[in-house]
Amino acid sequence: AATKPIGPTIDTLRMSALYRKATELVGTDEKSVEVIKMLTEGDMVSQKQLKVVSIVGFGGLGKTTLANAVYEKLKVQEDNQELQFDCSAFISVSLNPNMEQIFRSLLHQLDKHRIQNTNEALWGEEQLIREIRTFLENKRYLIVIDDVWDKSVWENIKYALIENEYESRVITTTRILDVAQQAGGVYRLNPLSVVDSRKLFYQRIYDMENKSPPSQLVEVSENILERCGGVPLAILTIGSLLSNKKGRAHTLEYWSKVQKSISSGLDNNHDDVKNMRRILSVSYSNLPPHLKTCLLHLSLYPEDYKIATEQLIWKWVGEGFVKKEQGKSLYEVGGDYLDELINKSLVQPAKFDNANQVCSCHVHDMVRDLIISLSSDENFLTRIGDPQPEYLPSKIRRLSIQTCIPEVVNQLSTMGLTNVRSLTVSSPAFSLLPTLSGFPVLRVLDLTFCMQVDNNNWKDICSLFHLRYLSLKGTSITRIPKEIANLQFLQVLDISSCTEIEEELPSTFIQLTQLLLFHMADSITCAVPRWMCSMSFLFSLSIKLETMGEEDLQVLGNIPSLSELYIQVQKPTQGRDKRLVIDNAYPFRCLKRFSVKGDTMELKFARGAMQSLQTLLLVLDNVHDTFSQFGDLVFGLENISLLEHIVVEFPFDEEDSDEETQMLRNVVQKEVEMNQNKPILTFTQTDAVDGTC
Template identity: 75%
Template sequence: MAQAVIGAMGTLLPKLADLITNEYNLQRGVRGEIMFLKAEMESMETALLRISEAPIDQPPDIQVKLWAKQVRDLSYDLEDSIDKFMVRIETHGRPEKSHSFRNFIDKSLSLLTKGKIRHKIGLDIKDIKSRIKEVSERRDRYKVDSVAAAKPVGPAIDTLRLSALYKKATELVGIDENSLEVVEMLTEGDMVSQKQLKVVSIVGFGGLGKTTLANAVYEKLKVQTDIQKQKLQFDCAAFVSVSLDPNMKQIFKSLLHQLDKLTYQSINEASWGEEQLIREIRTFLGDKRYLIVIDDIWDKSVWENIKYALIENEYGSRVITTTRVLDVAQQAGRIYRLKPLCVVDSRKLFYQRIYDMENKSPPNQLVEVSERILKRCGGVPLAILAIGSLLSSEKGRAHTHEYWSKVYKSISSGLDNNHDDVKNMRRILSVSYSGLPPHLKTCLLHLSLYPEDYEIEAEQLIWKWVGEGFVKKERGRSLYEVGEDYLKELVNINLLQPVLFYDVDRNSRCHVHDMVRDFIISLSHEENFLTAPDCQQLEYLPSKIRRLSLQTMNEQVGNQLATVSLSHVRSLSVFTPAFSLLPALLGFPVLRVLDLADCEVDNTHWNDICNLFHLRYLNLRGTSITKIPKEIGNLKFLQVLDIRSTKIEEELPSTFAQLTQLLLVHMLNSITYAVPRWMCSMSYLFFLSITLKTLEVEDLQFLGSIVSLTELEIEVQKPTQDRVNRLATGSAYPFLCLKMFSVKSDTMELRFGRGAMQSLQTLKLDFQNVQDTVLQFGDFALGLENLSSLKDVHVTFEKDDSVLISCAENEMEKEIDMNRNKPILKLAPLGNYHNAHGFKEELFLACASPPRPL
């Protein structure tokens, strides 16, 4: 199994670089030590990357794995030391400029304290340096950089793919219907289209049976005859596999050999280059009707290369491709999304594998546990066959409830790596994993923190990645936008599956297939990446817990956690209300991510929370807190705060302005404001959702002055009754970076004047009461023509008034027609909005024209 992650290297190395600068005024000797650490850690990062890229079937030597683990632990500990230093420096911050005697004393004490802090970081770094020297010596001792990989364990991936081509007929359950659908896609159309080259791409994640299906279609079409001419429909046929790291010359030679074995019987001995091989294939296929399967394509550039060889003649040729990557499928041709087996076919395949005969069912006492196992397999043939093999291999005890339950628990926890079939199943998934860059491997492993069948909010997930430091900075782009790309890539390669997900937006949801979850839990255990204890696994708790996910909580789990050190935990996510059984939060001193949504949290917990100085992400949504204390200003590094659906009754304290690193604040449905004047100073704020009592000129001024604000959601509780003219927002309220603006209000009180919101691309309007809007303002003139960058306008009407809705639609269409950017108007029919600030995207997916209201 390839090594998973590179520890804290991604965030550690930039921090080491910062420490060397003059800003922290470290002693010259300490700066020299840090330069040494930085050089050593960069060298070790290179070695870790090389280890992580080891071939799937040639895992690193055990000594190399141990060395890699020590380096990762070192990187975590060193980053913790540096962060503690930075927190202390920030906590004893810079005194205000003043000439008072008291201020002179404060400044002197602060400098003295900072001197002690710098001395302490010097001692910590010397300790880390000695550990690094030990690890470096071990690296030389075991020749980590040149150590020979272990011998392959189990069959190679190509062998597994070969077995998919020659499945026994009894194992091809559910294939008939799928193959008929693919054949229909390849053969449908009129006489003109029948003569054109058609390409169908079968797409799905590993183990779903893409190769098996492609081969079934291939064999079916290859032997079909033309009824009128009594000859094979295709002049020639070939089936080639590409794989993750393809040898293109060998692929083209294999194509030629299969297309004409007699002419190209010695092709493997030829020294032809890639270009010459492509020309030869094109010449050969020029006057022939061909059938070709290109199996397991991973990269768009590889498909482009192969496509050059597949000449588009007028003989009705057909090409089938298989891939795990959605982008490749979209580029290749028409898409056939391979779905998991239905429940009936899953059972049939499962019992056939166990009992080696058809129509055999388990005894009554095993029915319930077998259904749980099948649910875990999720209709994936490879998983069903692997677990079926595991159950059938132990003949003496294979039919006992105790054994089947043990198998279920072991695969649910990702711990069972001993059986060959389970290894092979994970080996198939690991091909997708091994091709990922290190930051995406880390993001994928992070998904193991979510419980089974959990619907993951895209926004929450991305901000957690940001808080953990997984998202790399890119010039000209926000961290959230970069994180969105990470999420899209995991969806693109079918390791993460959409629930409500047609494009990554704040309302998107996704989930992890059970088999993928089992795979990443297995890796998490191996790498000590994340710990998710339950009653069955308490004995597996590691000595150093870095990330903790509490998916079940009872006294047994609580008592066990009380016996282990939690001082290294960086991330804590609690998915159970029984928060009171958890050890005190003060026992988590380096916590960066804290998710307590819907937990039993109230104001008594604020003292602990406000002393978690390292916090980047804090989610208290749906808790019972009623206020935010002034001590919140202690959280200098906080980037994300979610206090939606709480019981907060008081306004934010002025110390909130000290949270200068904030990127996102969710306050909808918690408290009605402001916009307080100090909010203008939050220079990094990327996203804000806020509930306003009323909308006033001052609100627009303060919000428009937040220089980095990119997305803004506001909900106006009560309209200003005496207002007869709409508030006009124009160049006076800059909103320099705003790209998405969402407004929910009884009456739409805003009008966009010339020069307004010049970066705005998406506008979401939620009309609570159309009639009141007309009564107050007499029209729907919103000035949409003045939004020069506008691309999309999403509108929801929450009350049924077909006449007024039609009038509103007509006026907005007129304004949009005048907009030189020609934005698209999308109206959600009544009752079909997803929530107050998002829309069910399926309403708008693939619509030639925007849907009309009912």
């Protein structure tokens, strides 16, 4: 069971900056120069040909980090910041690749202006390869193919990479020398030197460069580094472990204990994978119980999967892993848990949002291997899919079904499912699932993008009285029944991106008194129900309004615990020529994050508005129409007193003149400069505006 964490809260901004420094691994600059030289050398004729370089080395050496560094350097010329390639893409393959998914991702990254084709979901590998080859025919392209395990997989991908004479370049990473040799020029990534190992180790422990340990720790630190063998993942993991103990009276005793634990049973002939497993096991063993639980839960996700942090934290809340702390919401405490795992180098950020918060993360293959093994040993979570477990336990507590192979799923009918507390199902597997009424003690039910789920499933769902977390995002439901009130313990409900739900929310919805998150954007278009202001625990809300009026803001502003609010406005209010003014008459007492998206921007902030707001996202689908409707682009951003980050997004639109978009930039910039809190301003101009991370 999870226990209350001990120790100080992590400063997220410092942590994210430190991560970025750590991932720019010591020695990466020199190595990236060597790889770039391999990609660019040769005579005039060979320069024009497609050239492939394969980075090869065992897990944890930093192959992906190096490939990404080369990718970022090659994409843009340093002298004029112009793009060197017509198109680029970075794809991860992994041990059990879904080739259709890989080719689809490759196509969409290369062709960023591509509009989703309604028939595209039906395309197989051959059609996708043809589309990619056609697109690349007259293009100079740069592609990274990360984590290739099999020669046949490389051969399959190679079919899509047309060999034109436009100086295209491809980088692959692999642990297997045969694969690297087949792909092209081989770059063997070696472990860090002793000097670079020290530099990275001390940088991770002391948060600064050129810092050395006190004399009494020199010998033990050298012994630890010897065991890490120049592997960056090992150095960062152990460095993270030791960084929390520096400056204490028992530091030498603790460091010596760590050294012995990673040395026990090891010798110089021990293979690298087992060595790394032992090093990572030490980091796991030193975690407090609540972080062990959260880390094991990550075995739920497939290899190389980018995990959305918001969804992850709310799942932890629904599972009961997150414990209350004075003065903090459960979501904020869960965020601290994730930050601690990142700070210990057991989880890696994948993407940061404009407010410098981690919005997606992933787990290194070797860490994932460890937690899958531990999860199986402790019967923490059972994952049916690739790789298939050797045996299924008689009593399952948490179940993830990621395969649609009938022989595998049919095993479920012979097993007792009455103790399953958490169920996550992929879309192909849902049709093979036993009826949901066979899971009577479920706390977490995740049916995200299971299109087979429709209104016929509501009866079973509404009988799951113990549910805390329910995701029906992207399903085919078209109504919310009054029986939803049966779910008295429900904390998280996501029905966003469903088939259009035409009926209003039932009046019984107000009985969900424990609800913390309710996301219904892109599903229900409605006015804000008046009773919503009595939902006293509601922390996060996404909603789509047909039009936005004063009464909507009045209700939303009086939801007492609302901290995150995402509003989509379907259309501007006819005849409105003055903006809705948000002032202290609309309390929004706890609101820290606010996003509003619409064709035009109908809001203006007066003095005293949203006095807790820290992050603001304004998405204007049409700058021209905004100016035409109101005659100006004045939003009153100087009046939001605690604002730290503001993002203004607007699309490329032929109706928007350069003069109007420049006016928008100038006005917003001036208002932000007048704000005494000096918030960080980011403009984002995109083809398809999306306010998500």
